[in-house]
Amino acid sequence: MCSVTAPTDELTVEFAGEAFTVGPDAVFTVGREGDLAIDDNLFLHRHFLTIENVQGLWLLSNVGSRLAATVTDSGGRVQAWLAPGARLPLVFAATAVIFSAGPTTYELTISVAEPAFRETQQLEHDDGLSTIGDVPLTHSQRMMILALAEPVLRREGTGMSELPTSAQAAERLGWTLTRFNRKLDNVCDKLDRIGVPGLRGGVRSYATNRRVRLVEHAIAARLVTRNDLPLLDLERESAAADDD
Template sequence: MTGTGTGDDAGAQAAAGVAPLAVEFCGEWFYPDPEGPGFDVGRDADLEVDDNPYLHRRFLRFVHEGGMWWLVNLGSRLSATVSQAGGGVQSWLSPGSRLPVVFPATTVVFTAGPTTYELAVHLDDAPYAAVGGDPQDEVGATTIGMPSFTLSQRQLVLALAEPMLRREGTSLVEIPSSQAAADRLGWATTRFNRKLDNVCDKLDRMGVKGLRGGPGALATNRRARLVEYAVASRLVTSEDLPLLDLPDDG
């Protein structure tokens, strides 16, 4: 993993009158140059997150334009889940879209193949200090209340999100297969898939993007998208993990 930017670059950002932006991945910090063409994240980029062949060579770009920092999706296949650190406002950044970085702390989660990655983004002097409204509707932003799930539905989400919730000191994990998650719960795979359908349908009706591939069709990467949404929005947290060991409600 390589990247550009040091603590000195953060001072240069401030000296230039630009709100300093910092990006953290796996404990390493990067400080994009506001006067440069952009700071790219991908398989072969300024921040090389992994040699994962499912990941675009250059997937995301942080760029300073018009007095603001922006996050741009350069990819053609992959999307990213971008949320205010508290989980109250969340956007689904699809290929070709961009959104402004406006919160002091932002989480960026994306999946390529079996692996999910997380970036932490920090912005000094951010224009928004609290959750409110839906400032990024054009790229699918949502401000969603806590949905009501049965115990077994929450257990399903937790079984898929468990590696993300248990990660320590790492920003990349593998999402369990449906078979592995069903085995974790002691369920038949058919039961797991039926309940996964129900959970995805419920969230889709609430306006959560990326869980359906089109009218009447399920997204092929819905497990990854469900985990991205659940973790970024704090639908489930590490404090919920003991629920995995409870008898389910059928």
């Protein structure tokens, strides 16, 4: 349950240990250039996201032409897909924004001191590690996701991470590439069937895009967490023992 309060006059954007304060009369730009110049990554738009206060409500807009972002509350209970041309109100005390450009995944946090909606009752929910909605994940499917998300999970706070290729992630687990790709296919198909966007694409871009989109969704939905990372070494040891 949520109660409605008046929004604050200021907003804070955090990325890679830096904090930026945005006033109500400013338009804050995120991209390769702008108020938050994230990276010189040529896959990233010069101007990708904007944040502005419109009639007392903070709005996050995607002003890019190709990339999308995953937007979630701090508890991972609400998740939105911000496509090019879309905009979304920032109504929570803390909002995580996760997006990828090429093989690099970025995460920033937007905080509002007096959010439009404030949670007044703790919601009961499962840990989100074994299922996404009503779709069960096997242990090996979770390990596949964990191997791809490892660089993001090991990062302290917000910032950027280079995602592994399928071959690198398979090696991390001690699996063959064929087995890894089969698990990746299965998970992407399952999530696509329940409506998770961005897991299907053209033949030329599908292989890369589905990996980065899967990691975005897994992090935003708390499908895997830092507490799961020790399982990677156990999985590799198990795979090595099976080969003996």
